[in-house]
């Protein structure tokens with residue numbers, strides 16, 4: 001829930017940033033004289049302004065989604081310590097993956113490096129309570 005609320009908050013903030021960028025473009029390139037009054041048929045403002053604004057908006061939203069994908073689903077911190085698993089030469093036995101972990105032990109994200117069967121979404125696996133697991137191994141070592 002918190003994960004999606006954070007994404008929505010970032011998207012709302014991005015809409016504000018894109019709107020501000022649009023206002024800035026409009027101020028930097030004031031409107032030309034109308035064509036009927038001897039102005040140009042097309043102007044930079046009419047053609048390049050919307051393209052620059054669209055590219056900026058698409059890039060910003062792409063960055064937000066990319067950033068969100070590599071965040072912990074529990075604590076929203078960036079996932080760290082990428083580890084390469086699998087093999088490129090033995091794809092059938094274990095396709096190459098990159099695993100990221102939350103440094104606070106909330107879970108593991110597996111991202112497929114090889115996308116043969118279409119786009120595969122990253123697989124998030126939440127961990128059990130790390131301390132419970134540590135204490136259980138210590139208990140079995142003591143023979144309890």
Ligand SMILES: [Zn+2]
Nearest residue numbers: 072075102106
């Ligand atoms: Zn976490």
